[in-house]
Amino acid sequence: MMKHHISRRNWLRNGAMLSAGLGLLPSQWEALLAKTPQGSKSRLQLSQLAEEAKIINDFPKLKARLLANENPFGPSQKAKDEMVKAMDIGYQYSFFGAGELSDLIAGSFGLTKDNILLGAGSTELLTSVAYYLAIAGKNKGKIICADPPYDWLMISAAEHGMDWEGVPVTKENKHNLDAMAAKVTEDTPLVYICNPANPNGTVVDTDQLTSFCKEVSKKTTVLVDEAYIDYVDDPGKQSMASLIKEGYNILVARTFSKVHGFAGIRMGYILGQQELLDKIMKYSSTISKQFSTSSLSGLAIAGAMSSYQDKAFIQSCVDKTNEGKAFVYKVLEEMDYEYVPSSTNFILFPLRMHGDQFQKAMFEKGIGVRKWKFAKQHWCRVSIGKMEELELFAEAFKEVVG
Numbered sequence: 001m002m003k004h005h006i007s008r009r010n011w012l013r014n015g016a017m018l019s020a021g022l023g024l025l026p027s028q029w030e031a032l033l034a035k036t037p038q039g040s041k042s043r044l045q046l047s048q049l050a051e052e053a054k055i056i057n058d059f060p061k062l063k064a065r066l067l068a069n070e071n072p073f074g075p076s077q078k079a080k081d082e083m084v085k086a087m088d089i090g091y092q093y094s095f096f097g098a099g100e101l102s103d104l105i106a107g108s109f110g111l112t113k114d115n116i117l118l119g120a121g122s123t124e125l126l127t128s129v130a131y132y133l134a135i136a137g138k139n140k141g142k143i144i145c146a147d148p149p150y151d152w153l154m155i156s157a158a159e160h161g162m163d164w165e166g167v168p169v170t171k172e173n174k175h176n177l178d179a180m181a182a183k184v185t186e187d188t189p190l191v192y193i194c195n196p197a198n199p200n201g202t203v204v205d206t207d208q209l210t211s212f213c214k215e216v217s218k219k220t221t222v223l224v225d226e227a228y229i230d231y232v233d234d235p236g237k238q239s240m241a242s243l244i245k246e247g248y249n250i251l252v253a254r255t256f257s258k259v260h261g262f263a264g265i266r267m268g269y270i271l272g273q274q275e276l277l278d279k280i281m282k283y284s285s286t287i288s289k290q291f292s293t294s295s296l297s298g299l300a301i302a303g304a305m306s307s308y309q310d311k312a313f314i315q316s317c318v319d320k321t322n323e324g325k326a327f328v329y330k331v332l333e334e335m336d337y338e339y340v341p342s343s344t345n346f347i348l349f350p351l352r353m354h355g356d357q358f359q360k361a362m363f364e365k366g367i368g369v370r371k372w373k374f375a376k377q378h379w380c381r382v383s384i385g386k387m388e389e390l391e392l393f394a395e396a397f398k399e400v401v402g
């Protein structure tokens with residue numbers, strides 16, 4: 001079994017910087033790459049990220065930041081006001097803030113504090129799940145996920161000797177639930193479902209996913225990453241969180257980084273059965289569900305308390321995102337480009353040139369987008385920014401592909 005030697009701290013720092021779009025110096029990426037074994041999946045991923053980091057690093061002054069699925073309309077004014085107030089008492093440890101936020105969020109799902117773990121973003125918690133699986137010895141079988149996946153959890157697990165298998169998405173770019181279920185054995189440590197999916201932007205049918213979760217969770221834990229759930233119609237209905245109350249072995253990961261606009265403020269959570277969360281907690285920075293712990297800032301807690309309850313703000317962000325999506329769809333249609341209809345705040349579409357060439361040309365025009373290659377096809381993923389950014393995207397896109 002292959003062991004990987006990047007320290008957790010370096011990995012988190014480097015990954016967070018890339019996803020925040022800051023970009024590491026190419027020499028730092030190369031140093032990180034040099035530490036990972038040849039031929040490993042982590043190495044492959046890192047070399048792709050290193051290539052992209054070089055491009056991002058060369059063009060730090062973006063006119064349109066459409067590369068990290070952030071919400072440029074957030075955070076809400078109310079959340080900002082609460083964070084400013086919290087700053088006055090920022091010298092104090094926020095002993096009870098995490099407990100209050102846990103009560104608020106868990107309560108909204110009919111759950112209790114025992115069913116929630118908070119983290120400085122969901123990345124921290126996905127990493128904790130990966131470490132729990134690897135270190136607690138649940139590493140006989142492979143983690144099952146979609147191909148392409150949102151791969152953070154799998155890469156973190158692979159660093160510690162675990163293996164994973166991606167099951168190709170369907171023609172419609174959706175998780176292939178039947179094919180995934182067929183891969184699950186008693187040794188499968190976890191099934192990771194990203195719904196809505198990143199980078200595809202698709203959702204699976206709620207009834208099918210519910211049946212899948214109920215069946216598969218008899219054999220292993222199903223983790224449903226719902227980072228983008230707020231962008232779907234009736235998120236309450238499409239979420240798998242209600243299965244936790246019904247006693248199923250499901251984990252649901254959520255983040256404040258998307259519709260709440262907290263990507264740089266950092267807040268996320270994971271919901272699940274108490275027994276499993278207590279085990280995962282040992283591999284997180286949380287030592288008690290009652291008290292705030294090292295990774296959670298009092299400012300982030302105060303802001304999240306306010307934003308979580310601000311339904312009007314969330315709706316306004318979803319509305320503006322939908323307007324932006326309609327605009328980008330139209331631009332693509334005008335240029336006779338296909339796209340994957342999106343249930344998120346980003347759109348994936350197939351390119352007719354190499355992804356590197358496209359991304360570089362867009363960056364040269366100050367437009368930051370991401371690129372993928374899967375199913376023998378190059379793809380662009382464009383996040384929905386403010387309308388003025390999308391207009392700049394449209395102009396550059398027409399010039400680059402026209």
Ligand SMILES: Cc1ncc(COP(=O)(O)O)c(C=O)c1O
Pocket residue numbers: 019068069120121122123124150194198225227228254255256257263267268
């Ligand atoms: C599917 C998915 N899960 C989790 C995350 C991590 O979010 P954060 O660590 O900012 O909470 C992201 C970020 O892009 C994501 O796309």
